[in-house]
Amino acid sequence: xxxxxxxxxxxxxxxxxxxxxxxxxxxxxxxxxxxxxxxxxxxxxxxxxxxxxxxxxxxxxxxxxxxxxxxxxxxxxxxxxxxxxxxxxxxxxxxxxxxxxxxxxxxxxxxxxxxxxxxxxxxxxxxxxxxxxxxxxxxx
Amino acid sequence: xxxxxxxxxxxxxxxxxxxxxxxxxxxxxxxxxxxxxxxxxxxxxxxxxxxxxxxxxxxxxxxxxxxxxxxxxxxxxxxxxxxxxxxxxxxxxxxxxxxxxxxxxxxxxxxxxxxxxxxxxxxxxxxxxxxxxxxxxxxxxxxxxxxxxxxxxxxxxxxxxxxxxxxxxxxxxxxxxxxxxxxxxxxxxxxxxxxxxxxxx
Numbered sequence: 001x002x003x004x005x006x007x008x009x010x011x012x013x014x015x016x017x018x019x020x021x022x023x024x025x026x027x028x029x030x031x032x033x034x035x036x037x038x039x040x041x042x043x044x045x046x047x048x049x050x051x052x053x054x055x056x057x058x059x060x061x062x063x064x065x066x067x068x069x070x071x072x073x074x075x076x077x078x079x080x081x082x083x084x085x086x087x088x089x090x091x092x093x094x095x096x097x098x099x100x101x102x103x104x105x106x107x108x109x110x111x112x113x114x115x116x117x118x119x120x121x122x123x124x125x126x127x128x129x130x131x132x133x134x135x136x137x138x139x140x
Numbered sequence: 141x142x143x144x145x146x147x148x149x150x151x152x153x154x155x156x157x158x159x160x161x162x163x164x165x166x167x168x169x170x171x172x173x174x175x176x177x178x179x180x181x182x183x184x185x186x187x188x189x190x191x192x193x194x195x196x197x198x199x200x201x202x203x204x205x206x207x208x209x210x211x212x213x214x215x216x217x218x219x220x221x222x223x224x225x226x227x228x229x230x231x232x233x234x235x236x237x238x239x240x241x242x243x244x245x246x247x248x249x250x251x252x253x254x255x256x257x258x259x260x261x262x263x264x265x266x267x268x269x270x271x272x273x274x275x276x277x278x279x280x281x282x283x284x285x286x287x288x289x290x291x292x293x294x295x296x297x298x299x300x301x302x303x304x305x306x307x308x309x310x311x312x313x314x315x316x317x318x319x320x321x322x323x324x325x326x327x328x329x330x331x332x333x334x335x336x337x338x339x340x341x
Contacts, residue, residue, distance in 0.1 A: 013162055013164070015162060022171075022174075029178060029181075033181075046186075046188060047314060047315035047318035047319070048234075048315070048318075048319075048322075049189065049191055049318050049319070049321065049322035049325070050322065050326070051191075051322045051323075051325040051326035052189035052190055052191045052322065052325065053189060053190055053191070053192065053325075054189055054190075055188060055189060055190050056190075066314075106190070108188075109314045110314065111313065111314055111315030111318070112313055112314070112315070113313070113314045114310060114311050114312065114313065114314070115215070115308040115309065115310055115311070115312050115313070115314050115316075115317050116310030116311065117314075118314050118317070119308070119310065119334070122334065132192070133192075134190040134191060134192045135190065135191040135192075135318060135321070136188045136189070136190060137188065137189055137190070137191055137318055137322070138186055138187075138188060138189070139187065139189055
């Protein structure tokens with residue numbers, strides 16, 4: 001029978017499916033990398049908090065990055081890959097909430113940033129009515 | 141056999157008839173390079189964790205805080221920590237041992253009735269409750285003459301326990317505030333509010 005296995009047929013190495021699988025893997029990792037870049041600013045040195053809880057990955061989240069440039073001593077607030085002023089941030093969050101969106105706000109602040117910038121972001125989020133804020137931290 | 145060899149020798153450099161076949165060795169080379177690349181990439185990934193803060197969305201201005209036992213942890217401009225206005229940890233200690241000891245004692249003393257609740261708290265998540273600005277403005281109204289109004293006021297929480305206010309100097313480094321929140325989370329104090337100044341318009 002032609003379809004029977006174990007009769008000594010050598011199926012040989014098929015290069016085409018191999019390349020298919022490799023390309024799928026490549027695209028998978030590229031997509032992961034791109035989402036990570038759009039949401040997270042890798043230049044931020046997060047503070048360390050060993051007691052922080054593991055992240056709930058499935059929950060929707062709005063990520064606000066607060067970066068700190070030590071050379072120019074300037075902080076920049078980024079929301080979805082764009083620098084944003086705090087009144088605009090309040091407006092954007094208010095608008096998203098008015099469209100029925102609800103998410104927690106993930107604040108990724110650089111450990112060296114003066115607290116006033118973080119307080120300002122928290123105040124802006126509170127003004128927009130965002131009810132839940134989490135602070136990102138590293139375990140060690 | 142001999143003829144074929146002769147034919148190849150006769151036309152060096154042409155690839156048209158040469159069938160290199162599938163070379164498994166270079167294929168494995170490439171796959172290993174890709175594997176090492178992704179392994180190196182994975183080493184860069186640092187797992188982030190969260191310190192949670194929950195702003196009660198429907199804060200009622202009139203029904204704000206009745207803090208029964210409230211403690212203040214202040215972060216100075218250089219990162220020094222004081223607990224109820226008494227100096228506690230210096231700017232150079234990253235894990236705040238004295239503050240942790242004080243908070244432990246506080247938790248043990250005030251939390252006798254709430255120890256069960258604290259132990260069922262999910263390990264280390266500090267649920268920090270801060271009222272929204274709308275709620276805080278009522279609180280701040282009393283002290284608005286001073287110019288600095290509270291960003292956050294406490295609302296009655298679901299669980300009992302001491303209330304800790306973190307008052308960070310606006311110029312202090314953010315990591316010190318996170319260190320205080322980490323200390324609070326590690327001892328299981330979950331009713332925390334943040335105090336601060338409003339930005340000048």
